[in-house]
Amino acid sequence: MKPPPFEYRSAHDSTETVELLTEYGDDAKILAGGQSLVPLMNFRMARPSVLIDINQTQDMTGIREDDGHLVIGAMARQRVLERDPTAGVAVPLLPAALAHTGHTTNRNRGTFGGSLAHADPAAELPALLVAMGGELTVKGPSGTRIVPAEDFFLAPLTTTLAYNEILVSARLPRLPSGTGTAVEELARRHGDFAIVSVMAAVHLDSNGRADLVRLAAGGVDSTPIRLHEAESVLSGGTLDETSIDAAATAAADASHPVDDVHGTASYRRDMVRVLVARAIRSAIANR
Amino acid sequence: MTTTAEPQETKYTGKSQQRIEDPRLLTGHGTYIDDITVPRMIEGAVLRSPVAHARITRIDVSKAAELPGVFAVITGNDLVEFAGEQPVIWSVIPEQRIARAHALATDTVRWVGQGVAAVAAVDRYVAEDALELIEVDYEPLPVVADLEQALAPDAPKLYEDWPDNISGSMTFPAGDADAAFAEADVVVGASFRHHAGYGCSIETRGCIANWDVFAGKLDMWLGTQAPNLARDLLAQVLSLPVDKIRVRTPDLGGGFGLKFDFYPDEIIAAILSRRTKRPVKLLEDRQESFVSSSRARDMRHDFEMALRSDGTIIGLRGTAYAVLGGALGTVGSGPPWASVLACMGPYKIPNQELTLKAVMTNRSPYGSYRGWGMPKANIVHERLIEFAARKLGMSRIDLRRMNFPTPEEFPYFSGAAFTYDSGRYADCLDLATSAVNERGWNVRQREGREAGRSIGIGYGFHTEVGAFGPSRVLNMVGLDHSGFDEVRIRMDSTGKVTVLSGQSAMGQGTHTTYAQLAADGLGVPIEDVTIVTGDTESCPYTGYGTGGSRAATLGGAAIVNASGRLKSKILRIGAELLEANPDDLEISDGRVSVRGAADASVSTADIGYSAYRMLNGRLPESETPTLEEIDVFDPANMTTSYGCTALLVEVDRQTGAVTLLDCLQAHDAGVIINPLLADGQLAGGLAQAFGGGLFEEFVYDEDGQINTASFMDYLLPSATDIPPFHFYHQETPAPHIPGGMKGLGEAGTIAGVSVVASAIDDALSDLGVAVTEFPMTPPRLLELIRAAQSAGVTA
Amino acid sequence: MSDKHTVTVTVTVNGQVYTGDCEPRMTLADFLRHxxxxxxxHLGCEHGVCGACTVLLDDVAARSCLTFAVQADGARITTVEGLAEGEQLNTLQKSFQEHHGLQCGFCTSGMLMCATELLRENPNPTETEVREGISGVLCRCTGYDSIVKSVMAAAGDQRDAVSEAGSAR
Incomplete structure (x- = not known):
């Protein structure tokens, strides 16, 4: 299980990264934390002829608040993000979701942007971005563009990133105070990719009616999915067992999972129903 | 049930001695196979078949051979020039068709992962590059992907000249099973399925072969549990005299039976070495391991149990199907055979009819994994007795107890093969149930249930046949090897002790337990004892190898015997030096003294000096120089240890997920040499069994492809999946083993699968779920829960 | 192989500086070992799951099978060989010996490195935190319970040592 040969280039910043990507074209891959790419290379399932290492770059790090948003640099290590007090307060889903992302050793090296760009449909961070309606900042030869999270993920391991573009950061809206959040994940073992994961955020107005509902699921389609139908069921209403069940059913109906060795499509769909209901209840309880 | 162990001073035996292996291993100073580099060494890699069944129509290695850094590329046709077929040492079924294969396929591949060609190159990176350049054309043949397909009347055949895919079949009768089932008040039965998994040591297998035709020697470093067996088999396959072969074993990063078996890789490395005139290291990588290390556990048991209404078991019958691979591995159908021989477990069952059918499929060869068939035997008797308890409305504890042989009934012949040596089964059962109470599990269960949680307590009683086993008996039942163990114990000229053993150290702490026994046997400090294992040129011969829970029992007994004789000689020399009668002397802490007069003493250093250097006037005329004893111990019978395991679980009825909350085991393995290490063996085995019970599975598709060939998909349990453990020991000595030890290395793996099912059933007792399939994954359990729920609704 | 592109890598491992030439594809694990x-x-899976190859890379636990040696150029690395204090086992190693936290020793390097970081970040872990903290290292021998006990006990011993040092001051 030794990787195939490749040419190694280390980029100094995002601009140089884009230049190198442009120079090498489709043969090049960006090496960030390496927690997903390198296993694929060791299995010889990925064989880029050039690796552009961005671990020495300094312009894509940083976690800061900006105008009601949390802005996270693509090179922020997942473990740093998980323990960052600003991030945890602004988006409580972050530490909760990251606790399910591999093990601490993976998160030590693994980057925020790397997980998004890798676009595993069962990974937590993509589902979180989709749930939060996050926006991704993508840099290419002609400058940067902003991509809404729901438009960023196209298929398993496929995003809208062009061959010569790099994800540099993402923005997540800060949730109003009093918002309850929850991550419910079913995985075979702690740290495994989710069979199904659900991210939920719920805010109630003074009359106890939901004025903010965010729901997304991972592992149940070719990309993480925002559960709009389920959100609609809940929005503007009181959250009781009837509406939660209806939302859970709507969520299950909206998912299109496939079979794999850890669970059939129908099992996954069932689990969406179970976990969505649990996540909503937990989010309400966590307010 | 008599104790043969002499009451002796045990300064070390029975104590939780810290391991002498540890400082080395804790500092990164262990030496595992991949840590060894020998001069001029190059590295190999094996090209493995990507298809399950096909004819090889063309192999072109020319591009690979031209790659810079490549020394040699060989195919099956190159290999057969020097090597015969891979050996099968267990032929347990009379007239069985034994399908053998060469280490590399010559014309047909019969499983995904079968070796097709091999490369030796400057390093592993280049060797893997070269594999990608080998071109092979396969003409597909119909695939027999699973047991049911293999047994179908119109099934494609793996071997054209066979009438079907059945390698062999045999039945063990005892009493009159048909009559017993005819007169039974209650019959319970089920089809039990344990899917495939493997031993999965964290260190994969590996070897370094140096076949130097000019030196006339094959020198092999091999990560094996059975160096003497490996040497014999290398000789057999390569037509070499045994004395021209040396096998050395480095530290093993776990063995678990997987490293008992003899693999094609050993032969491939030897041929590559001969071809390149260089030592060749050949390591299996993790991805390969799922198809190149012994597949195990894969069986179906269709069994039923007959009882009287008072709970007396009167009959057991059924058929066990072994899902063998495309060729037989080293141990043939040995483990499936053991699963049949042991399937009555600890219960007295007068009438039995037990059938084994060994069936070929296009899967990788079946082989050894800790427990060696007995985990599935345990599933049969422990699941059936719980189903019977349910049907009879009896306590599952009471039903077990009433069917045990009593202590007076030992030695007890179980019906098919084994005679259990000694035991207090009911005491052990009570020890477990009282521990469950002490730990408050019943309260936790009650309170949990009141809070709406599905908490279950599982029980399982197991027997473990160890000290494998009298050589002549093993030969009679089909083993082409032996079961004795030889030990050499030596005191040197400074009075320090070296014990040489043919057993392998693979993490179980053999060096520490042997040092404890030798130190006590001789009366010396444990620091004065060195244990040497792992070299066929300097260490004694052991039959079989380190498997079948043989190390502590047989090697231990040999140490007890040899050190006893050596001690007598030490005392005779001491008597000469002290001008005393040997009978009046004792040895303690390395000093020989007159009993009751400690001021008159000599040290073992004085004894050693007298036996090796200054003989004149010090060594009795009647004594030969040197201080050395050899003992060859071949047991009169195997040992049977036993235990009762209890497991606390919680089931999530909405997802089918099972959480293991707590686990305890009451256990009797006779005399325990080192409780700390004994508990470690039990815990480690249980964790492996929980893996098999809940997580680990080779999943195949209809083409015979394995879909779980990574640690992302083959799920070893991690620290968050395994519960805490609590162990309770009782000691009923093995009557025929000097020292009184019984085997315990396999206890956990035997006990731990069925107890998972028992606990899940208990958590879902209101639904009447009956778990019969392993691993019981969340989707499978959810299906059972839903079926039970809808059955409950319709009822 | 003369036509192969190689890089020169310099790392400081356990205080010792090492320089070597290798292909960019050589993993840090292979560089350290060879x-x-x-x-x-140790390498148990080479795809970042078993954790046996865990080292401290600039003080942060990392899987050396998922890091290329060239990426570690200039880095400070601690491996299991760097844990002992002189000729004495350190507190964590001693605790593993005392509580039988190892059997074959193969995963042990990864366990020790992982636990070293865990105890540095969280000197008073609960049993649950220890189990989660080491869940990225697979052990096939022990059943984990003895490892958890070893780490918990080492945490206690480290606390004792700190308070003794404090009272001595």
Whole structure:
């Protein structure tokens, strides 16, 4: 299980990264934390002829608040993000979701942007971005563009990133105070990719009616999915067992999972129903 | 049930001695196979078949051979020039068709992962590059992907000249099973399925072969549990005299039976070495391991149990199907055979009819994994007795107890093969149930249930046949090897002790337990004892190898015997030096003294000096120089240890997920040499069994492809999946083993699968779920829960 | 192979500086094992799951099978060989010996490195935190319970040592 040969280039910043990507074209891959790419290379399932290492770059790090948003640099290590007090307060889903992302050793090296760009449909961070309606900042030869999270993920391991573009950061809206959040994940073992994961955020107005509902699921389609139908069921209403069940059913109906060795499509769909209901209840309880 | 162990001073035996292996291993100073580099060494890699069944129509290695850094590329046709077929040492079924294969396929591949060609190159990176350049054309043949397909009347055949895919079949009768089932008040039965998994040591297998035709020697470093067996088999396959072969074993990063078996890789490395005139290291990588290390556990048991209404078991019958691979591995159908021989477990069952059918499929060869068939035997008797308890409305504890042989009934012949040596089964059962109470599990269960949680307590009683086993008996039942163990114990000229053993150290702490026994046997400090294992040129011969829970029992007994004789000689020399009668002397802490007069003493250093250097006037005329004893111990019978395991679980009825909350085991393995290490063996085995019970599975598709060939998909349990453990020991000595030890290395793996099912059933007792399939994954359990729920609704 | 592109890598491992030439594809694990001769770091899966190859890379636990040696150029690395204090086992190692936290020793390097970081970040872990903290290292021998006990006890011993040092001051 030794990787195939490749040419190694280390980029100094995002601009140089884009230049190198442009120079090498489709043969090049960006090496960030390496927690997903390198296993694929060791299995010889990925064989880029050039690796552009961005671990020495300094312009894509940083976690800061900006105008009601949390802005996270693509090179922020997942473990740093998980323990960052600003991030945890602004988006409580972050530490909760990251606790399910591999093990601490993976998160030590693994980057925020790397997980998004890798676009595993069962990974937590993509589902979180989709749930939060996050926006991704993508840099290419002609400058940067902003991509809404729901438009960023196209298929398993496929995003809208062009061959010569790099994800540099993402923005997540800060949730109003009093918002309850929850991550419910079913995985075979702690740290495994989710069979199904659900991210939920719920805010109630003074009359106890939901004025903010965010729901997304991972592992149940070719990309993480925002559960709009389920959100609609809940929005503007009181959250009781009837509406939660209806939302859970709507969520299950909206998912299109496939079979794999850890669970059939129908099992996954069932689990969406179970976990969505649990996540909503937990989010309400966590307010 | 008599104790043969002499009451002796045990300064070390029975104590939780810290391991002498540890400082080395804790500092990164262990030496595992991949840590060894020998001069001029190059590295190999094996090209493995990507298809399950096909004819090889063309192999072109020319591009690979031209790659810079490549020394040699060989195919099956190159290999057969020097090597015969891979050996099968267990032929347990009379007239069985034994399908053998060469280490590399010559014309047909019969499983995904079968070796097709091999490369030796400057390093592993280049060797893997070269594999990608080998071109092979396969003409597909119909695939027999699973047991049911293999047994179908119109099934494609793996071997054209066979009438079907059945390698062999045999039945063990005892009493009159048909009559017993005819007169039974209650019959319970089920089809039990344990899917495939493997031993999965964290260190994969590996070897370094140096076949130097000019030196006339094959020198092999091999990560094996059975160096003497490996040497014999290398000789057999390569037509070499045994004395021209040396096998050395480095530290093993776990063995678990997987490293008992003899693999094609050993032969491939030897041929590559001969071809390149260089030592060749050949390591299996993790991805390969799922198809190149012994597949195990894969069986179906269709069994039923007959009882009287008072709970007396009167009959057991059924058929066990072994899902063998495309060729037989080293141990043939040995483990499936053991699963049949042991399937009555600890219960007295007068009438039995037990059938084994060994069936070929296009899967990788079946082989050894800790427990060696007995985990599935345990599933049969422990699941059936719980189903019977349910049907009879009896306590599952009471039903077990009433069917045990009593202590007076030992030695007890179980019906098919084994005679259990000694035991207090009911005491052990009570020890477990009282521990469950002490730990408050019943309260936790009650309170949990009141809070709406599905908490279950599982029980399982197991027997473990160890000290494998009298050589002549093993030969009679089909083993082409032996079961004795030889030990050499030596005191040197400074009075320090070296014990040489043919057993392998693979993490179980053999060096520490042997040092404890030798130190006590001789009366010396444990620091004065060195244990040497792992070299066929300097260490004694052991039959079989380190498997079948043989190390502590047989090697231990040999140490007890040899050190006893050596001690007598030490005392005779001491008597000469002290001008005393040997009978009046004792040895303690390395000093020989007159009993009751400690001021008159000599040290073992004085004894050693007298036996090796200054003989004149010090060594009795009647004594030969040197201080050395050899003992060859071949047991009169195997040992049977036993235990009762209890497991606390919680089931999530909405997802089918099972959480293991707590686990305890009451256990009797006779005399325990080192409780700390004994508990470690039990815990480690249980964790492996929980893996098999809940997580680990080779999943195949209809083409015979394995879909779980990574640690992302083959799920070893991690620290968050395994519960805490609590162990309770009782000691009923093995009557025929000097020292009184019984085997315990396999206890956990035997006990731990069925107890998972028992606990899940208990958590879902209101639904009447009956778990019969392993691993019981969340989707499978959810299906059972839903079926039970809808059955409950319709009822 | 003369036509192969190689890079020069310099790392400081356990205080010792090592320089070696390798292909960019050589993993840090292989560099440590083969170029530095530090074979205490073990490879159990080479795809980042078993954790046996865990080392401290600039003080942060990392899987050396998922890091290329070239990426570690200039880095400070601690491996299992760097844990002992002189000729004495350190507190964590002693605790593993005392509580039988190892059997074959193969995963042990990864366990020790992982636990070293865990105790540095969280000197008073609960049992649950220890189990989660080491869940990225797979052990096939022990059943984990003895490892959890070893780490918990080491945490206690480290606390004792700190408070003794404090009272001595």
């Amino acid at each position: 170029e530095c001769g530090l074979t205490g770091t």
